[in-house]
Each structure stands twice: as C-alpha cells, then as structure tokens.
Amino acid sequence: MVEGNLIFQTSFYYEQSISSGSSLVISSSDSSDRGTLDFDFRGFWSRPTGKLCMVGSSYAYSKEGKLLQLAAVLKINNLRKSSTIKTLVTGTLDSLNSIGDPNHFERISLLMFPQLNYAYTMVSKQFSEGCPRGTNVQPMSSLRLSQTRTICDMLGGSNAFQLEYTGSCNSSKSCNPFGDGIGYLPSVITLSMIQCSNDRLSLRFLIEFRNDSYQGYYSSPNLNTSLIGEGSWDAKSNRLCIIACRIYDASSSLEKSHVGDCTTRLSLRFSAILSIRNTSTIVGEIWSVKPRNEAGFFDRVEFRNTGRYGGIQLPGLKYVFTEMDEVKKSCPKKNPRTRNSMGQYPDVYSGNLGFRMSIIKGSKGRIGWGSSDPLAVGDQQDQRFPFLIPSSSSKPKSSGVESNSSSGLLNISYKMSIMLPSSELDGGLNPFNESSNEYFQTEIQISAEGVYDTATGSLCMVGCRHLRSGDKTFSSHSMDCEILVKINFPPLNSDRRSKIKGSIESTREETDSLSFKPLQFSGRAYYRSWATESIWRMDFEMIMLVIFNTLAIIFVAFQIFHVRKHRGIGPLVSLLMLVILALGHLIPLVLNLEAMFIQDTERSILIRDGTWLEMKEVIIRVVTMVAFLLQVRLLMLSWTARCSTEKKKTFWIAEKRGLYVCVLV
Structure with missing residues (x-):
C-alpha cells in the first residue's frame, strides 16, 4: 500500500532564444491565477507486475471561478525496482465522475523516464x-x-x-x-x-x-x-x-x-x-x-x-589567429603622428569592448540591430577569454602569434550577431535567393579577428560569415571570409551620449554572388568608469537629499513649536508659501510612489557592497514624506489661526497679491 501526491503545474512557459546576440522572451500564465492542481492518492503497487493503481481527489477552480471537487483514478505501468534505456513508465489519469458532470475531465496520459537503479x-x-x-x-x-x-x-x-x-x-x-x-x-x-x-x-x-x-x-x-x-x-x-x-x-x-x-x-x-x-x-x-x-x-x-555566452573555459583552451596576414593587408597601420590625442581609450582587458548594436543601417536606412562581444584578447602567453566563463586560473601556452603591445596594438577576436529583416537580405546576404518575408528576422553570425589600437580606439578586423539557407546552417567549411569590419570607440573622457560606430563591408567584387552592400552600425558606449562615476554621483545626490530633507524636518518642527507657543504669529504666516513648500515635497512622492510599495525586480540594480538602489530610494521617500506631513501640519495651524482672526480679510488681500506675483513669475 502506498500514498502519494500528483501535482500539475500551471500552464506557464518561458522561452528564450539560444542565438548569439538575439533574445526573445515569451511568457504565458493563463491558469496561474487558479493555482496548482494537487491530487492526494492512496492505492496499491504490485511488485511482480510493476503496476500501480491509486484513487484520490483534489480541489480546483473553473474558469468561471466555481469550486470543483475532482475524483480520479491513477494507473501507472512498468514501475519496477530497476530500469534500462528501454524502460518507460507510462500511465493514465481518469476522472471518476460521469460524463456531463461539472467535475468530469478528459483522460490524461503520463510518461516518465525512471531513475531508480538505472543500468547503463x-x-x-x-x-x-x-x-x-x-x-x-x-x-x-x-x-x-x-x-x-x-x-x-x-x-x-x-x-x-x-x-x-x-x-x-x-x-x-x-x-x-x-x-x-x-x-x-x-x-x-x-x-x-x-x-x-x-x-x-x-x-x-x-x-x-x-x-x-x-x-x-x-x-x-x-x-x-x-x-x-x-x-x-x-x-x-x-x-x-x-x-x-x-x-x-x-x-x-x-x-x-x-x-x-x-x-x-x-x-x-x-x-x-x-x-x-x-x-x-x-x-x-x-x-x-x-x-x-x-x-x-x-x-x-x-x-x-x-549563444551569447559560449560555454565554460577549460584549462588549456587557446585561440589561434589565422588571418593576421590578411589583416595586415586590409588594415594599414596609422602614422603615430596622426593619431588622435583627445584622451584615453578603453583597455582591451577592461571589459568595455562588448556592446550592443542598437542601429544597423543599409542602403535603405535603418534595418536591424545586433550585438558584438570579444572572444579572445591578447597573445597566447596571457590570452584571456572575456566571452567565456573561466573555470581555472591556469594560463594557455604560447603559440607564436604575438601582439605588438608596446606600440598599443593588440590582437583580438570577436563574435558578432546581427538581426536583419528577411526582406532586406538581398544580394550576398541572401545568396540562395530564397523568398523573403518582412515579418521575420534572420540572424547573421560573424566571427572576426584583427588588431585593436589602444592609442586611437580603432579596431580593424577580417570577418567570416556563416552561410545559411533558411533555418539551415552549413558547416564551417562553407563560410564567407572576405569581410572587413571596422569599429571606432569613443574616448573614456568623452560625452556620455557618445556612440560606438563601425561598418561591415564585403571585400568581394560587386559581381560576386556573396558580395553585399556595406552596413553601418552604431551603439551606445557603456564604460565601467562611467558606471563608477554615476554610482558615486547617485550616492552623493542621495546623501544631499537626505541631509536637506532632515534639515527641513528640523526647521518645520521648530516653526510648528513656535506657532503653537505664540498664538498671534499663526495668521501672519503666508499660506501661499506653505502650499508651495508642501507641493515641493509632494511632487517627488507622487512621481516615485512605486518605490515604496512595489518591488519591481527589473528596476532593482545590485551595486557595490550588495546595496539595493531601491532601498536608498525608499529611505529618501520616507524622509520626504515626514517633511511633507510636518509642512501640512504647519499649514493647518496657520489656516485655523487665519480663519479665527478678525483681520482675516486684510490677510486674504495680501495672499491674492502674492498669488498674482507668483503666477506672473
């Protein structure tokens, strides 16, 4: 005799693209508001035959919100003490209520891969x-x-x-x-x-x-x-x-x-x-x-x-630059005298060279988007893989490919992915002349390697494009490696709105079937130094806000105490001034009300020391609310004193004149 539970999860599903650079999230929870379905079963298991038969019940809610009492019989076959690759545990769940009964449901079939005492x-x-x-x-x-x-x-x-x-x-x-x-x-x-x-x-x-x-x-x-x-x-x-x-x-x-x-x-x-x-x-x-x-x-x-994250880096992994001779031909060295001296450019090991292509332009204007991430950086002696997850601190062995780091030139390889509408895949981007649909996006994967100049922030690479036919990708032997990729990074001390700009060009003749028109792309630069400065600035602003609001609380508290102690001062206080001061505290509260009552995981940004940015916002809102409530209390005291005085008509005339001046301002 055995007892058990059978739990059906709600119809929630989550999908994410595995393509590099592209991502699509779809979620659905049509029945999540009705909760899970949990059956309590009791029955018997036959040891010789491996069959299980159990009877149980559960409660659930219909789409109309009515409570349903479900009774069912669960039958499972081939449930044995040991299993092999050919062992499948199957079963059925049938309703014990007759057809036509509101509690009746259709048969549900089940399948499980057994895990007990499995023999390989x-x-x-x-x-x-x-x-x-x-x-x-x-x-x-x-x-x-x-x-x-x-x-x-x-x-x-x-x-x-x-x-x-x-x-x-x-x-x-x-x-x-x-x-x-x-x-x-x-x-x-x-x-x-x-x-x-x-x-x-x-x-x-x-x-x-x-x-x-x-x-x-x-x-x-x-x-x-x-x-x-x-x-x-x-x-x-x-x-x-x-x-x-x-x-x-x-x-x-x-x-x-x-x-x-x-x-x-x-x-x-x-x-x-x-x-x-x-x-x-x-x-x-x-x-x-x-x-x-x-x-x-x-x-x-x-x-x-x-995928965007190419896997785990095992000890001994190394990258070999095989197209550096072609890079030297396609990317001539710049004269050091002509190099831009505006400021310092991002370092290859800083993690600032990965970016998202927010805009990709072709001959017809803006047509797509994409992403670009470094795969391997530097020579073989101190080669790093920022694109992968390291699993060991051991360094790869040297392999003859060297980077001229003394002159600011470093070897680097990239994985790029661009998403273009199928209708824009003309010429070499659609070498198989397949029918295009403007409602579908096609991913183009490019692997590239070249030289990054730390003195000018310029990156020049030779790229290889994986050829595709519809959803079918050809093997690595079928690739178009006559592509030139150029990227220019803005200086670290440039404006925060500066963008990374670049181009993807085909070096083939225009008559070649794989030749395509140049693509221009740009993306917002997100440097870590900028993030550090932004965090410092936010911390400073929050500290100043807390100090100012705390001082406001102290000053208003003294004013309330002074008005209550000296009854004749209340009518002389400008109500218009108190209303403006109260609105100054109320407006930030209304605009950021969700920070106090709603926990939005998408807006939660974990910064250094594990401090949550929203927690700091809540502290500011609490201090601001206290200052607002005290300001309202002072307004109520002044209003009550104004209404009880005999000279209130004179005071109201002064308030109107002050209002006229404020409206003009």
Missing part, C-alpha cells in the same frame, strides 16, 4: 569500442576534463546546439534523423540531462530536435522528434559517446509509448583550439550505424554550441 547497459557493451564509425579526432584537439569538473557538471540541465549540414544536404537526401515524415529539417538540438551515474562518468539525455532557435522551459517536449540516449565519457579520446534510441507511438497517447531502434550515435567534445572558423567551445556530430541503403539511414550532421 548500452554504453557498457560498446564503450570499449569508443564511438563506432565516428570521426577520428586527435586527442590533442580536444580538452580533457579537469579533476574538479565531471561531464555531468559540464552538461547539467539543458544544452542547446545548432545543427550544421553539408552544402549538398537537404531533406530529400535523408539528412534528417527522423526522415521526411516530420515535415521540416531540424536546425537545433537540445540535450537535457535526465540522470547522472554515481561515478559521474555516465549520464542519460533526452535529445530533442527542433525547427526553430527558441528553447522552451516548463513545456513538454515533442517525443515524436526526440531521442532517449545514454552516454559515457571516454578519457582516452577526450569525448562523450552517446547511444540514442527512438521513442515510438507517442503522438496519440503516451500510454502506448515504447523505445526502439537504437542505431543513432552522437559524440561530443570540448575544443582545445578556437579560431575564426571555429568559435564554439563544444562541437559534436550525429550519425547512423545503419547501412546506407537501409531505411532510416541519414548522413552525418555536425552540431556546435552557439
């Missing part, structure tokens, strides 16, 4: 063979895992990767792991970890293939385009080998779902060397072990991680 039977049989039929890669080109980080730490949660096909690949030639039946060629693959083994060397994934670049949370995956896989880390070849299986009969009812056809293989490794053609820290491939002439076979597909 697939990888244990074939792990000695490594990754059969996988591409042989030299172990030195892949990073080994550190002692403090296991494969489960590196791939925990959900990981999204972009699929890359060969130039001749299309759905009709079976490049799709699911064939042509699903109606689209997947562009994104997500690996969501289900469970990690006790030794932290093997793990299970739910592998989902998607046709867009948006990753959803709190939403059920499409099992018809998903695989269930188990993998193990191969320390000899420094890669993860995964065996994946199909999930069948998951469209109509999850109760009939089962696992089969375990002929899909995946391998994943962490790049040891980054370059302009490979800026991804995680790369992998998918292939089928079936014969080419057998049904279900598909060609090899590569995948790599993208």
Whole structure:
C-alpha cells in the first residue's frame, strides 16, 4: 500500500532564444491565477507486475471561478525496482465522475523516464569500442576534463546546439534523423540531462530536435522528434559517446509509448583550439550505424554550441589567429603622428569592448540591430577569454602569434550577431535567393579577428560569415571570409551620449554572388568608469537629499513649536508659501510612489557592497514624506489661526497679491 501526491503545474512557459546576440522572451500564465492542481492518492503497487493503481481527489477552480471537487483514478505501468534505456513508465489519469458532470475531465496520459537503479547497459557493451564509425579526432584537439569538473557538471540541465549540414544536404537526401515524415529539417538540438551515474562518468539525455532557435522551459517536449540516449565519457579520446534510441507511438497517447531502434550515435567534445572558423567551445556530430541503403539511414550532421555566452573555459583552451596576414593587408597601420590625442581609450582587458548594436543601417536606412562581444584578447602567453566563463586560473601556452603591445596594438577576436529583416537580405546576404518575408528576422553570425589600437580606439578586423539557407546552417567549411569590419570607440573622457560606430563591408567584387552592400552600425558606449562615476554621483545626490530633507524636518518642527507657543504669529504666516513648500515635497512622492510599495525586480540594480538602489530610494521617500506631513501640519495651524482672526480679510488681500506675483513669475 502506498500514498502519494500528483501535482500539475500551471500552464506557464518561458522561452528564450539560444542565438548569439538575439533574445526573445515569451511568457504565458493563463491558469496561474487558479493555482496548482494537487491530487492526494492512496492505492496499491504490485511488485511482480510493476503496476500501480491509486484513487484520490483534489480541489480546483473553473474558469468561471466555481469550486470543483475532482475524483480520479491513477494507473501507472512498468514501475519496477530497476530500469534500462528501454524502460518507460507510462500511465493514465481518469476522472471518476460521469460524463456531463461539472467535475468530469478528459483522460490524461503520463510518461516518465525512471531513475531508480538505472543500468547503463548500452554504453557498457560498446564503450570499449569508443564511438563506432565516428570521426577520428586527435586527442590533442580536444580538452580533457579537469579533476574538479565531471561531464555531468559540464552538461547539467539543458544544452542547446545548432545543427550544421553539408552544402549538398537537404531533406530529400535523408539528412534528417527522423526522415521526411516530420515535415521540416531540424536546425537545433537540445540535450537535457535526465540522470547522472554515481561515478559521474555516465549520464542519460533526452535529445530533442527542433525547427526553430527558441528553447522552451516548463513545456513538454515533442517525443515524436526526440531521442532517449545514454552516454559515457571516454578519457582516452577526450569525448562523450552517446547511444540514442527512438521513442515510438507517442503522438496519440503516451500510454502506448515504447523505445526502439537504437542505431543513432552522437559524440561530443570540448575544443582545445578556437579560431575564426571555429568559435564554439563544444562541437559534436550525429550519425547512423545503419547501412546506407537501409531505411532510416541519414548522413552525418555536425552540431556546435552557439549563444551569447559560449560555454565554460577549460584549462588549456587557446585561440589561434589565422588571418593576421590578411589583416595586415586590409588594415594599414596609422602614422603615430596622426593619431588622435583627445584622451584615453578603453583597455582591451577592461571589459568595455562588448556592446550592443542598437542601429544597423543599409542602403535603405535603418534595418536591424545586433550585438558584438570579444572572444579572445591578447597573445597566447596571457590570452584571456572575456566571452567565456573561466573555470581555472591556469594560463594557455604560447603559440607564436604575438601582439605588438608596446606600440598599443593588440590582437583580438570577436563574435558578432546581427538581426536583419528577411526582406532586406538581398544580394550576398541572401545568396540562395530564397523568398523573403518582412515579418521575420534572420540572424547573421560573424566571427572576426584583427588588431585593436589602444592609442586611437580603432579596431580593424577580417570577418567570416556563416552561410545559411533558411533555418539551415552549413558547416564551417562553407563560410564567407572576405569581410572587413571596422569599429571606432569613443574616448573614456568623452560625452556620455557618445556612440560606438563601425561598418561591415564585403571585400568581394560587386559581381560576386556573396558580395553585399556595406552596413553601418552604431551603439551606445557603456564604460565601467562611467558606471563608477554615476554610482558615486547617485550616492552623493542621495546623501544631499537626505541631509536637506532632515534639515527641513528640523526647521518645520521648530516653526510648528513656535506657532503653537505664540498664538498671534499663526495668521501672519503666508499660506501661499506653505502650499508651495508642501507641493515641493509632494511632487517627488507622487512621481516615485512605486518605490515604496512595489518591488519591481527589473528596476532593482545590485551595486557595490550588495546595496539595493531601491532601498536608498525608499529611505529618501520616507524622509520626504515626514517633511511633507510636518509642512501640512504647519499649514493647518496657520489656516485655523487665519480663519479665527478678525483681520482675516486684510490677510486674504495680501495672499491674492502674492498669488498674482507668483503666477506672473
């Protein structure tokens, strides 16, 4: 006999783009106001058959707000003490109320991947063979895992990767792991970890293939385009080998779902060397072990991680500059005498070189937006990766590529992403002449490397553009590397409204099919020194406001005490003056009322020492409110004294004259 709870979460979902530079947030909570649905069940579990049958009830509210009392029976199959990759726990939830009853609901089917006593039977049989039929890669080109980080730490949660096909690949030639039946060629693959083994060397994934670049949370995956896989880390070849299986009969009812056809293989490794053609820290491939002439076979597909934050930096990672000779040809050195001497420019290690392109202009005017972030900075001896998350303080080894830091010239590489309307992709931006739609945005990814001049704030780079056809991205072998990128940064002592300006040009002939018209872009500069000065200025202004309001409280308190002690002074106080002073305290309170009663997480800015900016605002509002209330109290005392005096007519005439003067002013 067992007891338990079954909790259904509300229909809330959150989606965010995995593309580098672009982001889209969608949220929905249609039933969040009705709360969660929590069933209390009691029943029996059969040890030999693995079946569970439970009966329970729950309370919920309908859309009209009526209280519903739900009674249900829960049946679960294949719930055993141990499980393998082919084990699926399925079940149904049926209403015990008859059809037509307000408390009746339709059948709900359930599916779960069991985690109790899981046996990695697939990888244990074939792990000695490594990754059969996988591409042989030299172990030195892949990073080994550190002692403090296991494969489960590196791939925990959900990981999204972009699929890359060969130039001749299309759905009709079976490049799709699911064939042509699903109606689209997947562009994104997500690996969501289900469970990690006790030794932290093997793990299970739910592998989902998607046709867009948006990753959803709190939403059920499409099992018809998903695989269930188990993998193990191969320390000899420094890669993860995964065996994946199909999930069948998951469209109509999850109760009939089962696992089969375990002929899909995946391998994943962490790049040891980054370059302009490979800026991804995680790369992998998918292939089928079936014969080419057998049904279900598909060609090899590569995948790599993208995104604004390119992953974790493992010890030994280094960037190799391969296009510096082309940079020297396209970016001539400036004469030191002609260099701008307006002031100091941002340092490459300061974190000020990443920015958002708020405006991108073409031949037709403003057409898009984007982002630009440095990937690797400096030579190999002290190379840094501001784009990645460091996991070790060890420095990469030197590799012959040097930067002339003594003259203020430093090697630097960038990852750029621009979003343009599909209707603007003419010429070389749309080399495949696909139909365009003005309502859709297309992402263009550019990796670039070049030289940054700290004396002039100018950056000149040679770029490579990833070629795309619709939602399909080609492999790194199909890239347009004849692009010139120029960026000019404003000085640190320039006006705060100064902008970063630059251009993206094609160096090909105009008759070339990949040539495109120049793009001009600009973005607001956000230097850390400016932020520090702004924080200091805000602190100073807040301190002065607190001091002034505190003095106002003290002075008004003395005035109230003086008016109450000397009754004849009250009528002589100008009511117009008191009203103006009271409004001076009231207006800031009305304009910033939400700072006292509403906790807006989007406006909460965490600054140094963990101090919340809104907390300082609340302190100022409280002091201002006390000053306002005391000012109103003084106004009431003067008003009462004015109304009780016999000379009030004379005083009111003086008030009108004062009002006339104030209106003119």
